[in-house]
Amino acid sequence: MCLTAHFMNSEWILQKRILNFYSLPPPYTGVSIADAIFHCFSDWGIESKVSTITLDNASSNDSAVRYLKYSFSRISKLFFKGKIFHVRCCAHILNLMVQDGLHEIKDVIQNIRESVKYLKMSISRLHNFAEIAKQVNISVPRHLVLDVPTRWNSTYAMLESALIFRDVFPRYGDRDNNYVWLPSDLDWEKAENVCKILEVFHDASNVFFGVSYPTSNLFLPEIWKVKQILNKKSVEFAETHYLKSMVDRMKSKFEKYWGQCNLLMSIAAVLDPRFKIKLIEFSFPKIYPAQEADKNIRYVIDSLYELYAEYVASNAVSNDKDEDKVKGEASNSVSTHIKGKTKGRSDFDIWAKQMDKVEPSKSDLDVYLEEGIYLCGNDEEFSALNWWKNKTLQFKLLSKMARDILSIPVSTVASESAFSAGGRVLDQYRSSMKPETVEALICTGDWLRSEYGLAISEVGLQRDEESMQEVHLE
Incomplete structure (x- = not known):
């Protein structure tokens, strides 16, 4: 079991750390998985810092989340009242959808798969095939791809290359x-x-399966495109039995997992200045029936304001603590310094804190939503994190909310990539190591690569563990 923490450091750079590479003994029930995860949390001392947990769609994981949610609610207040505590892996859902669809058309691709397999079994056959391709003036820099039946994207690559x-x-x-x-x-x-x-x-999987996991604001645009193409193809291929059955199976799986409004992806999309509420109003009618679309739009807006209210309340508590601290420092300074030297400054600090507590006529969220969307060029590389980093002074509370929401991983690709290192850690020369030794190698390697990796700025790496105010786990 791989437990990975995701958080944002002080420089607004996404961080990922493998906390545990844990050997989990059977039985693999929801209770045993929840106990193992909670044990890892306790070892790290972060039981009160977990905001969300991202898992694939195994039934045992669903049970584990229920146990964990109850356990965390007894320890501390759940982030956003636990409404987005359980995040289902989008990459896994996408894979289930396509695999179900391909199962309906397995006979369609059988001859192509066997043809590619026959050719790739012999270098001489491939050479003869390439010579014929030159004769018919096919000189594209492509080659035949043999798929792995359990990986649908390899099946797509096989069909695409064979069609050429x-x-x-x-x-x-x-x-x-x-x-x-x-x-x-x-x-x-x-x-x-x-x-x-x-x-x-x-195209959607290129976003979901990113090596450096993407921020959560990028997923809703891909989801509505998937639903739109399914609706379109369902009508277009109504008379074509094999394609109709394929699309219907995919739509059924879509409704199972994404038929209800995905609150996390929707709020994250609103916090993308290129989209805001406009994307919700544009895409929901394409995903849901008319009445249900209006209901879901209102649900997202209400939830957005509810979440923002939590940050306002939390900030008020923080200001009260700061005010008490300033008052204490003021009384100490008066008794220990020349009368009048620091009194004026302390009085000003107290007044400034009180003015900060006075709510403006419009909140950060109102101002943000009323502003126009950010229009960027097609060639411009836009980063929502950089945009919010530059807006921290303008949107003090809303930027904190965006910081937490955008850092939540919406797929488990980052964790699953750790298992790809298994062949390098457990090879033919090192095949009898204890689980604790394997965990030490995996975790240490991940932390060192994160510390010295070229993709991470050295500026924001000082004491990242101290900035883990909101930790998202998978």
Whole structure:
């Protein structure tokens, strides 16, 4: 079990640290998973700092979240009353959707898969295939890709590359009598239609499966595009049985996981200055029926103001503590310094604190939403984190809220990448290490790479662990 913490350092740079690479003994029930996670939290002393937890969609994980949510509610106040405590991995949901759809059309791609497999089993066959491709004037820098059936994106890559060489396969068949899996024209037509559907999922997966995990504001635009293409293709291919069944299975899975309003992705999208409420008003009617869309828009707006009110209340408590501290310092300074030298400054500090407590006519959130959306050029590399970093003085409270929301991971890709290191840690020469030793190697390697990695600025790396005010775990 890999437990990864996500947080923002003082320089507004996203941080990721593997806290535990834990050997979890069976049985793998929700209770045992919750106990193991809570044990790791206790070792680190961060039980009261966990705001969200991101998991894939296994039933045991759902049970574990229920136990953890109850445990955390007994220790401290849950972030946003626990409304977004459990974050479901978007990458996993996307994979389930496409796998269900591909299961309906497995016969469509069978001949293409067997053809590619036959060619890639022999270098001489590939050489002959390449020579024929030159004869038919196909000189694109591409090659055939053999898919892994359990990875849908590799299936898309296989179909996409095979379609480029569709005119080469029959000519190769004329030269090799052992080649018996030649796709028909109908097979190629079906594969082309399937690729049109999978293309939008592929574009979304490029966001979901980012090596440096993306901020949560980027996901809603991809989600509504997926629903839009499913609705469109469901009507377009109403008379085509194999595609209709594929799209319907995908839509069914979409409704199961994203049929209800995803509050985290919606609030994160509003906190992107390029989108604000406009994206919600634009995309929800495309995702939900008319009445349900209006209801969900109102739900997002109400939740946004409710969350902001929590930050206002928290800031008021913080100001009261600061005021008591200033008063204490003022009384001490009067008794220990020449009368009048510091009294004026202390009185001003107390007055300034009181003025800060007076609520303005419009809140940060009202001002932000009333401003126009930020328009950036197509070639401009926009970062929501940098935008909010530059707006911290203008939006003192709202920037804190954006800091916490945008740092929440919406996929478990960052954690799952740790398992890719297994072959490097446990190889043929080091295959009998204790679980504690493996954990030490994985965690130490991750922390050192984060400390000295080229992608992370050295300026914000001083005592990152002290800035873990809101920790998001998966």
